[in-house]
Amino acid sequence: MSDPIVTRFAPSPTGFLHIGGGRTALFNWLLARRHGGKMLLRIEDTDRVRSTPEAIDAIIDGLKWLGLSWDGEVIYQFARAPRHKEVAEAMLANGRAYKCYATSEELEAMREAAKAAGKPMRYDGRWREKGPEDHAKAEAEGRKYVIRLKAPLDGQTTVQDLVQGTVTWDNENLDDLVLLRSDGTPTYMLAVVVDDHDMGVTHIIRGDDHLTNAARQSQIYEANGWKVPFMAHIPLIHGPDGAKLSKRHGALGVDAYRALGYLPEALRNYLVRLGWAHGDQEIFSTDEMTAVFDLKNVGRSPARFDFAKLESINGHYMRKTDDAALLEALRPVLAHVEGGAEIANALTPEKEAQWIAAMPGLKERAKTLVELIDGSRFLFATRPLAMDEKAREILAKDGKAILARLLSRLEALPVWEAAALEEAVRAEAESSGLKLGALAQPLRAALTGRATSPGIFEVLVVLGREECLGRLRDQAA
């Protein structure tokens, strides 16, 4: 185990990179980085019907956004089909595999029989001991063969799993799986084993839906006399209701989280704590998590996806993010929110500077970038401002009269700075015998069109003298 660690992330490109895949990739990436090893990326595109180039792009794009980098070139499994075939034929030659001419009708009959008997489908090994004469006869009938593994009939197969512990199967429950299809293409089982072996993968981290496969794959390793890599089968992520994660809950593509306004570092932090813990620590910088990540601490029970916690962590990271950097993170999200295009168009250098100036007050009031954009709308609104219902109520009372008095005080101000503005507003409060809040709310309504916003003196300063006085006059009338 002192050899350099090599992990791999091996998605099949039949859809986007979903959140569970993202976590699997993260764990592989963390383990490799923790030990100064490598994480390889292999696209399992042997299913020619379901694999699409769009999905490949989506996966690669998703990994990049999440900040998970891989080493070396992307490996495409389909391109290695000749090598897979070569291994299958070598296994045939040394008697670890055999030709099976069973037809799909025969297989279907076996399936039916198994179902009727209440047992899982198990190929019965009818071609296991057949000789050349039988093969020739089948060939003469025009039948095609697949190559099956000659799996052990009795005894047990044990997987030493770094997360699941020692898991054992009786070999009688494992049948002779197909290695090479009748069209000469490899099955997933064969391809995975050959690729992981050839790529020098030392640690396989994947979802525990592959646990049963692990047993069958280790038989393939053994049939070839290859060392079985360390394996770690991590529990799947479930939806809030405990059922399998569906699109309805969180099985969104990683890119959807970007559109929803989450920061990649927040998603990483959330994901790493799903099924893994390091004492009571909740917040992990990337360096911190790579320094302490250990498969030993990965739990064995499935975790539910919880948006509330993700939002909380995201809020934390937004507040920690530098204002200018936050603006950059905001930009790509604009395309995904209503009115975002208008904001994007209005982003002159001056507006950007204004937005950055407003950021401190904005970012502590939002849990996602989408919320932050929503809270920023008053910066981009044009006069006369549209008032929302609560703002209207505030102004409907004696708000307008208060604004008029405030207006004259503010107009008289020689400088437009927070301290001076606050002093003026407080002076008005004092002379009219009102609490500060009684003045701040009408001000807020007139300035932002809403009942909530960043601190009112912040808003005053960020908006600037002319714009503020204009908005106040609009409403004071």
Next chain:
RNA sequence: GCUCCCAUCGUCUAGAGGCCUAGGACACCCGCCUCUCACGUGGGUAACAGGGGUUCGAAUCCCCUUGGGAGCGCCA
């Protein structure tokens, strides 16, 4: 159905026989701070699935039950 895996607050989890009258975080409730909303901060509600063992002692070990999950293809 068969095989395998799992089981601590609503959720994510700490806990590797005595440190546990079970800790942290999110969510929720009540305060404080306060120009609103937040942030921050103080406090609170809330869990060892059930039953048997083993042991001086069990959330921690074993068994059973119950409840979840995954897999059972010439898909990956």
